[in-house]
Every structure is written in structure tokens, then in C-alpha cells.
Amino acid sequence: MRPMKLWLNSLRVKLFSGLLFTIVPLIIVLLVINYYSTQVVRNQVAQSNKNMLSLYMGQIDRNLQEVDNFLINLSQTNLDLLHLDTDRDANENNYMKAKLRLFQTLNDNVGYYKGVDLFFIYSGMNKDLLMTQNFGSGLAERDQVAKEIVRMLQDSTVAPNVYRWFTWQSGGNHYVYHVIKTGNVYVGAWVDAKKLIIPLQFINLGSNGAALLASDRLEPMSHGDLIAQKGIQLDFNADSYTLSGKKKDYMVMGEPSNKGNFYLFALIPEKTALENLPYLQRISSMISIGAIVFLLLFIIYMRKVFLLPINRIIQAMRKLGEGRWNSRIGQYPTSTEFGIMNDTFNRMITEIQDLKINVYEEKLMHQHAELKHLQLQINPHFFLNSLNIIYNLATVKDFKLIQEMTKCLVTYFRFMFRSNSYLVTLKDELLHTKNYLRIQELRFPGILTYRIDAPEAVQSLQIPPLVIQTMVENSIKHAVNMDEPIQIDVCVNLEEDEQKQWVTIRIEDTGAGFPDHILELLQGNMDVPNEDGEHIGIWNVKRRLHLLYSDKAAIGFYHTEGKGAGVWIRIPAASHDGRGEKS
Known part of the structure; x- marks a missing residue:
């Protein structure tokens, strides 16, 4: 919750909030006026066109009613229809005379009804169609219509109705028809929907x-391409209109026929309907758009002049919080006040960084001094034992061993005197350890044996000096006695994980191992009592590893399978510059 509170309390939010509370109500009022004006104009246009559709549909229904009256009168009063309901072959003469009289009647009356294309009579018993011929552009079209009428009458879904007109669709053409059945004789009228x-x-x-007719299933009888292209859905709304189209940009109004199962629709583009919007409504729209544009321009201006410089300072302060002390605010064109703030901030960070560097260097010098002291602490540790060994050899007058012992001691002390560097190669450390073990082997003949195993690939890697030798010395100090022989093994390996390489060193002996309470303290990384100098070598190695590698190095203690003492040391295999820092 706290970051949210900080954000809500920011200058940016307060500035934008004040601006929004000033402009947004004005924009809302203008948008409401605009919406209301649009709805008024739409309703006016819709009402006007609904009245027009009602007028035209009423005219169409009246024309169809007149045709209905003629068909009903013909079907109920004309006796010639009875002859068409008899077998033609039984009395062909009377059948043909009745057919001619009916054709003449239809042909005389079709001219009075401008709303139809033709009248027809069909004898279901004789499969004979009689229809007027004064329509169409030629014989082929009339033959095609005759076939459609016969197919329509033979369709089982067609049910004659005295009072209703129906639609028929074939080959992309739409027709409106009315059929009255008398016995097995059909009397009807046929109209092309386009007419x-x-x-x-x-x-x-x-x-x-567009204006168009649609079937009772709301299928358009014309302008199908326009409807498909614009994505218009024909929907009848008895009260008003509906908005349709892919962009809701068409007003759709419909009017049902009282005489047939079809509708009359008007499709009006909203752009056309709104052309008559009042001038004031257009002005309000322009004001709304202008207010929005002004708000956007003001936000852009405030962001560039006011908010962006503040954000640069905040970003620089966040980087400082993450410890990146080299971050600075760049030179950008900005106001005088922000320029002064940026220069002051950069100068302050420079001074803090210089102070931090001085403190760091002082701390580093103190660390180096401590490291040198720890290494010097080891150097005198071997002096007394070395002199005691030479004294004993001189007592027995074993001059050959005295010479070898003296040579080993010279090599040992030469390494010790030059070991003021913080890192040496693993090869030099192992040679020094081997030399030290040889000295101890001369000291304990027949008691001490050793083995050093290190692959060639690790010989050039650098490690802290006297790390291995100190642990070996600790094993000899606590494990060697004159009663049982002891074996000391030094094994070095190079290991890898997903991130880097590690040098792993193991020093194991076959002695009695660590006392249980001492091992528990060592494994728990706790200080071991060091009365009379006991275990000071272990503390020394742990302290130097921490100074050189911080938490990247590790040391562990355990019992071997033979219950002897074991120590493992793992340090990074990367090279160093000799000061405890990565190079």
C-alpha cells in the first residue's frame, strides 16, 4: 500500500487531477449535448422515414387488395373454372372454350391492375397453365416465369391462401404471388419484387x-451486395429504428405488409441522416475535440518542461539507492531552476563518491595490513621445531641427514620469506608442502608417510599461500605419535558448476581424528578454544580465506572412513591481482 500512497501523493497526480477536474466536466457536458442532439436528429429522421415507409407500404397493400378482390370474385363467380376442373380428354371442346374465355377475362383485366405482372390459372388435374402474356422482355422470359409458377404450385410447402401474399425466390430473383384454390384449379397473380x-x-x-423488400425470414430481395459489404443486419423495430453495420453507421427502419409475408426496409447512412445537425451542435463537437486536443498538448508540454526533469532526478536517486554511485544527470535543455538542481545534484554525488572511495581505500589498507599480520603470524611457528630437529641430528652425528635437513629448511624458509604476496601458484604451494612433509618425515622416520595428488591442469592456478601447509602441519601436530604409523594425503581437483570453476583441496590423515566437541564447533563455524596456541592455524586459514574471497570460499571438517581427520577447502578458480580482488 505504501508505493500506492506515494504515487497518489505525487506532484504529477495532483497536477493532472486538478487539470482533469477543470476540463473533464466541460467535455462531459459538451459530449452529453452532442449525444442528445444526435439522438434528436436520428429520431426525427427515423420518424420521417417511418411515415414515408408506412405511406408506401399502404399504397402497395391497397394495390394488392384490389388484385385480391379481383381474384376472389373470379374464383367464386366464373363458372368456366369448373370446366378446367374436369378431365380435358372427356370433353376437350368445352374445356378449350372455357380456357379461351378465361384467358380473355384475365387479359382484359390485367391492364387495370398496374401492381401485377400477370394473372394465371392452373388446372391441377390436367397440368395445364394459363397466364397473361403482356409482361417481360420476350418469349424466353415468359417461358421461364411459366416454369417457375408451375414449380411453385407443385411445391408441397406452398399452401393457397385467400387473403395473404407470399414470396418466392429462384435463381437470384424474388417474386410475390397470391394463389386461391377452387377445387383442383388455382387462380393467382404474380409480381416481380423489383416492380x-x-x-x-x-x-x-x-x-x-437503399430501399428494399425482405421476406418473412428477413432475407433481402435486392441490394444483397450492399448489405453483405456493410455487414448490415435487417432487424424490424416497430417503434423506431436500429443501428446496424460493421461500424454501426446505418439506420435500419422497416414496415411490415398487411397483405403479405414481407417487409419494406429503408437503409439510411448515419452520415446522411446527420447532415442536418444544427450548427450549434457542430460547434459543441468542435469545442469538445478542441478541449481534448488542448488537454493532450498541455500534458505533453508539462511532461517536457516540468515532469521529465523531475523524473530524471528521481531516476538518478533510485540508482543511488541501488548502489550505482557513478550515475549522473545528463545535460539536457531545461529550465534554469532545474539546471541548477541538476548541477548541484551531480556535484554532491561526486563529493560523496570521493568520500566513499577514501573510506573504501582506508578500509582496504586496514584489510591488507590484517592479512599481512596473519601471514607473518605463521612464519615463526616452525622455528623452534626446526632447530630442535637439527640439534637431535647433530647429537647422533648424522651429517648426511643434517645436510638434507638443512637444504629442506633453506627451501622452506625461502618460501616463507617471500610469501608476503597474497596469492601463489598451486604448484609452488604443493612444492612447499612436499618440502615440509619431507622435513617431518626426517623428524619421524618410519612413522610418517604422505601422498600428494594434483592434476597438471590445476598447477598454474593461484591460491593463498600456506593454506595447504598449515592444515598439514595441524594434522602432524595432532595426529602423529611414536606408537602408530600415519598417512597424510593431499588431493586437489578442479570442479565446475553452471556458474564457474572451483579448486577443491582435501587434506586427510589416518590419525585419531577430531575430538567430537571440537568437530561440532568446527562444523558449526564456531570459534575453537585456542589456549596455548591450539587450533590457531585453522582460525588463521579461515580468516585469510574470508579476507581474500569473502563468502565465495568455503572450508569444512569431517571424519574420514578410517575415522581420521579430514579438511576440504573450496576456492574460486579465477585469477586474482594479488590484493584479494578479482583481476
């Missing part, structure tokens, strides 16, 4: 608007 909407073509619905 019904010819008067609507003179209505101005815009360049992309």
Missing part, C-alpha cells in the same frame, strides 16, 4: 442508402 419498389427509387436516402 413493387420502383416508386421508392425516387426517395433520397443518400448515395449509399
Whole structure:
């Protein structure tokens, strides 16, 4: 919660909040006015066009009603229809005379009904169609219509109805028909759907608007390409209109027919409907847009002039908090006040960094002094034992061993005197350890044996001096006695993990091992009592490893399988510059 509170209390939030509370209410009022004006104009346009659709649909229904009256009168009063309901072969003469009289009746009346294309009579018993011929552009079209009428009458889904007109679709063409059945004789009228909407073509619905008829399943009878391209869904709303299209940019209004199962729809582009918006409404829209643009420009301006310089200072302070003391605020064109703040900040960080460097160097010098003291602490440790060995050899007058012993001691002390460096090669450390073990072997003849195993690949790696020799010396001090022989093994390996390489050193002996309480203290990384100098060598090695490698080096203590003492040391295999720092 605290970062959220800090963010809410920031200058940026307060600045933007004040600006939003000033401009947003004005924008909302203008948008409400704009929306209300748009709705008013839409409703006016919709009402006007609904009235127009009702007018045209009423005219179409009246025309169809007149046709209905003629068909009903014909089917109920004309006796010639009875002859068409008899077998033609039984009395062909009467059948043909009745057919001619009916054709003449239909042909005389079709001209009075401008809303239809043709009248037809179909004898279901004789499979004979009679229809007027004064329509279409030629014989081929009339033959095609005749086939459609026969197919329609033979369709089991077609049910004659005295009062309703129905739609028929075939080959991309749509028709409206009315059929009355008398016995097994069908009397009907047939209209091309395009003919019904010819008067609507003179209505101005815009360049992309359209008027069309649709079936009772709301399938368009024309302008299918426009509907598919714009994604318009025909939806009948008895009260008003619906918005449709991929972008909701078309007003859809419909009117059902009282005489048939079809609808009359008007598709008006919203752009056309809103062309008559009041001038004041357009001004309010422009003001709303201008206010939004002004808000965006103001935000951009404040961000560049005010917020961005503050953010640079905050970012620099965060980097300082992460310990990156070399971060500075760059030179950018900015206000005078922010320029002074940036220069002051950079100068302050430089002074702090110099002070930190001085403190670090002083701490490093103190650390180096402590490291030298620890190494010098080891050098006198071997003096007394060495003199005692030479004295004993001189007593027995074994001059050959005295010479070898003296040579080994010279080599030993030469290494000790030059070991003021913080790191030596593993090869030099192992040679020194081997030389030390030879001295001890001369000291304990027949008691002490040793083995040193290190692959050639690790010989050039650097380690702290006297680490291995100190642990070997500790083993001899605590494990060697004159009663039982002892074996000391030194094994060095190079190990790898996912991140880096490590040098692992193991020193094991076959002595009595660590006392249980001492091993528990060593494994728990606790200080071991060092009365009379006991275990000071272990503490010395641990302290030097910490100074040189911090937490990257590790040391452990254990009992071997033969219950002897074991020590393992792991240090990074990377090279160093001799001061305890990575090179």
C-alpha cells in the first residue's frame, strides 16, 4: 500500500487531477449535448422515414387488395373454372372454350391492375397453365416465369391462401404471388419484387442508402451486395429504428405488409441522416475535440518542461539507492531552476563518491595490513621445531641427514620469506608442502608417510599461500605419535558448476581424528578454544580465506572412513591481482 500512497501523493497526480477536474466536466457536458442532439436528429429522421415507409407500404397493400378482390370474385363467380376442373380428354371442346374465355377475362383485366405482372390459372388435374402474356422482355422470359409458377404450385410447402401474399425466390430473383384454390384449379397473380419498389427509387436516402423488400425470414430481395459489404443486419423495430453495420453507421427502419409475408426496409447512412445537425451542435463537437486536443498538448508540454526533469532526478536517486554511485544527470535543455538542481545534484554525488572511495581505500589498507599480520603470524611457528630437529641430528652425528635437513629448511624458509604476496601458484604451494612433509618425515622416520595428488591442469592456478601447509602441519601436530604409523594425503581437483570453476583441496590423515566437541564447533563455524596456541592455524586459514574471497570460499571438517581427520577447502578458480580482488 505504501508505493500506492506515494504515487497518489505525487506532484504529477495532483497536477493532472486538478487539470482533469477543470476540463473533464466541460467535455462531459459538451459530449452529453452532442449525444442528445444526435439522438434528436436520428429520431426525427427515423420518424420521417417511418411515415414515408408506412405511406408506401399502404399504397402497395391497397394495390394488392384490389388484385385480391379481383381474384376472389373470379374464383367464386366464373363458372368456366369448373370446366378446367374436369378431365380435358372427356370433353376437350368445352374445356378449350372455357380456357379461351378465361384467358380473355384475365387479359382484359390485367391492364387495370398496374401492381401485377400477370394473372394465371392452373388446372391441377390436367397440368395445364394459363397466364397473361403482356409482361417481360420476350418469349424466353415468359417461358421461364411459366416454369417457375408451375414449380411453385407443385411445391408441397406452398399452401393457397385467400387473403395473404407470399414470396418466392429462384435463381437470384424474388417474386410475390397470391394463389386461391377452387377445387383442383388455382387462380393467382404474380409480381416481380423489383416492380413493387420502383416508386421508392425516387426517395433520397443518400448515395449509399437503399430501399428494399425482405421476406418473412428477413432475407433481402435486392441490394444483397450492399448489405453483405456493410455487414448490415435487417432487424424490424416497430417503434423506431436500429443501428446496424460493421461500424454501426446505418439506420435500419422497416414496415411490415398487411397483405403479405414481407417487409419494406429503408437503409439510411448515419452520415446522411446527420447532415442536418444544427450548427450549434457542430460547434459543441468542435469545442469538445478542441478541449481534448488542448488537454493532450498541455500534458505533453508539462511532461517536457516540468515532469521529465523531475523524473530524471528521481531516476538518478533510485540508482543511488541501488548502489550505482557513478550515475549522473545528463545535460539536457531545461529550465534554469532545474539546471541548477541538476548541477548541484551531480556535484554532491561526486563529493560523496570521493568520500566513499577514501573510506573504501582506508578500509582496504586496514584489510591488507590484517592479512599481512596473519601471514607473518605463521612464519615463526616452525622455528623452534626446526632447530630442535637439527640439534637431535647433530647429537647422533648424522651429517648426511643434517645436510638434507638443512637444504629442506633453506627451501622452506625461502618460501616463507617471500610469501608476503597474497596469492601463489598451486604448484609452488604443493612444492612447499612436499618440502615440509619431507622435513617431518626426517623428524619421524618410519612413522610418517604422505601422498600428494594434483592434476597438471590445476598447477598454474593461484591460491593463498600456506593454506595447504598449515592444515598439514595441524594434522602432524595432532595426529602423529611414536606408537602408530600415519598417512597424510593431499588431493586437489578442479570442479565446475553452471556458474564457474572451483579448486577443491582435501587434506586427510589416518590419525585419531577430531575430538567430537571440537568437530561440532568446527562444523558449526564456531570459534575453537585456542589456549596455548591450539587450533590457531585453522582460525588463521579461515580468516585469510574470508579476507581474500569473502563468502565465495568455503572450508569444512569431517571424519574420514578410517575415522581420521579430514579438511576440504573450496576456492574460486579465477585469477586474482594479488590484493584479494578479482583481476
